[in-house]
Amino acid sequence: MPEKKTVQEARKAKRQGKKPSTQAGPFVKEEIEHVRKGKHGARSTKQAIAIGLSKARRAGVNVPKKGKAAKKSTSSQSSRKRKPSAKRSQATTRALKREGRQAASHRALSRQGRQAARRRKTA
Numbered sequence: 001m002p003e004k005k006t007v008q009e010a011r012k013a014k015r016q017g018k019k020p021s022t023q024a025g026p027f028v029k030e031e032i033e034h035v036r037k038g039k040h041g042a043r044s045t046k047q048a049i050a051i052g053l054s055k056a057r058r059a060g061v062n063v064p065k066k067g068k069a070a071k072k073s074t075s076s077q078s079s080r081k082r083k084p085s086a087k088r089s090q091a092t093t094r095a096l097k098r099e100g101r102q103a104a105s106h107r108a109l110s111r112q113g114r115q116a117a118r119r120r121k122t123a
Helices: 004-015 020-037 045-058 086-098 106-122
Strands: none
């Protein structure tokens, strides 16, 4: 569950007419902080960012899906949206706690940023 402050920041950005990626920024930052503090881990920086974006989507930010997920039709999937069972969400939380903390290090984040920028240049 995102913190109240994070949701307020995102709503403020939405009112100001900022891009969806800017609106999702506070959620990703919050997620990186969670990984750094050890609330849970992530296998990679991409995973930490993806978790933050997922939380942003649930909070109402219209962040577009990337890659194959965006190309597939979601009409059949949209009718099946429901919360996972308590057992499953506990299992997910435990699995994330077992993961490492290095995904949110300054070095890993800068490497991820450079890779993403390189990909954007060629595209």
